[in-house]
Amino acid sequence: MKNILLMILAVFVVAGLYLFFNKRDINLKNPVSNQNQNQKIDINSLNPLSIVRMRNETYPGSDIKIEQTLSPGSNYSRYIISYLSDGLKIYGLLTVPDGTPPKSGWPVIIFNHGYIPPVQYSPTERYIAYVDYFARSGYIVLKSNYRGNGQSEGQPEGAYYSPAYAIDVLNAIGSIKRFKAADPNKIGMWGHSMGGNITMRDLVVDPKDIKVAVIWGGVVGSYDDLINNWQRHVSYRPGPTEMALRNRYRQNLVVQYGQPKSNPSFWNTVDPTYFVKDIIAPVQLDAGGADEEVPVSFSQSFYDKLKAAGKTAELYIYPGSDHNISQGFELAMQRSLGFFDKYLK
Numbered sequence: 001m002k003n004i005l006l007m008i009l010a011v012f013v014v015a016g017l018y019l020f021f022n023k024r025d026i027n028l029k030n031p032v033s034n035q036n037q038n039q040k041i042d043i044n045s046l047n048p049l050s051i052v053r054m055r056n057e058t059y060p061g062s063d064i065k066i067e068q069t070l071s072p073g074s075n076y077s078r079y080i081i082s083y084l085s086d087g088l089k090i091y092g093l094l095t096v097p098d099g100t101p102p103k104s105g106w107p108v109i110i111f112n113h114g115y116i117p118p119v120q121y122s123p124t125e126r127y128i129a130y131v132d133y134f135a136r137s138g139y140i141v142l143k144s145n146y147r148g149n150g151q152s153e154g155q156p157e158g159a160y161y162s163p164a165y166a167i168d169v170l171n172a173i174g175s176i177k178r179f180k181a182a183d184p185n186k187i188g189m190w191g192h193s194m195g196g197n198i199t200m201r202d203l204v205v206d207p208k209d210i211k212v213a214v215i216w217g218g219v220v221g222s223y224d225d226l227i228n229n230w231q232r233h234v235s236y237r238p239g240p241t242e243m244a245l246r247n248r249y250r251q252n253l254v255v256q257y258g259q260p261k262s263n264p265s266f267w268n269t270v271d272p273t274y275f276v277k278d279i280i281a282p283v284q285l286d287a288g289g290a291d292e293e294v295p296v297s298f299s300q301s302f303y304d305k306l307k308a309a310g311k312t313a314e315l316y317i318y319p320g321s322d323h324n325i326s327q328g329f330e331l332a333m334q335r336s337l338g339f340f341d342k343y344l345k
Contacts, residue, residue: 054166059167059173064175070124085167093143097139107187107188111191129329193217193294196217197218214340215285222301234295285315286316289321291321316332318331
């Protein structure tokens, strides 16, 4: 009888230890739930850039409204469209392949453009050859203006120290998923320069919806890199409008929280590179070896972090090529398209 009681007691002890450590593991993966009922984190108290806060927001987008039909491409239609993000009307360029779509719809590439002075931005200028390459290859392409850019409502806030543009792109995903001709389960993302930073942030905020990503000349360094190791390593100096955008939001954060090295506990919560382990999508990085605007080391460092975390990643550096990879454009586009075809189509 004594042995039976000891065996029953041992079973309860083992079960209790299993439940304790299993709950602990779940809570470590989800910091928001790592509280008792009287100590729950108030999501709204977290900084808007916080990855945890952004993950707990919703990005439904809206139905896409065709505002203007443009002249068609070689085998695709082009439209100026609008959708809603945070209650703001955001404009963009949408291309749709001609012909009958696959049964599940056309695969989609969300196209995140780099910095262009917001008052000068036009969805039908810049990146024409880039969009055309993907559009004529059987993809729906949606290039968002971002808020405050071109005709889009709202104020431009930049991408590095404000979540605004990343939110606009997440709502673009929500919107294109409603679009009848699109396959909601085949959404990829392409980003250049600032758009690469947006792509990186959205990869960790919404890892399930973004199936594959390609980043060219991306601002994909850590916050310590962005604040302390950017302008020291390239000859390019941003124009006054761009610097004003960066400085306004960066200074507010630095005054409130200090520098990344002095307060890593805060900066790690807002830094996408700290959440690389959560990325699901394969990622391709392309960078010009003679890029004078964004250090090639940003792409190299991000690639190293992805590989260290066991992720599927590729890195291509084009010797002598500039920030736009102009000198290696055809090869880089072939590699980008091949990556989308392999992991999205």
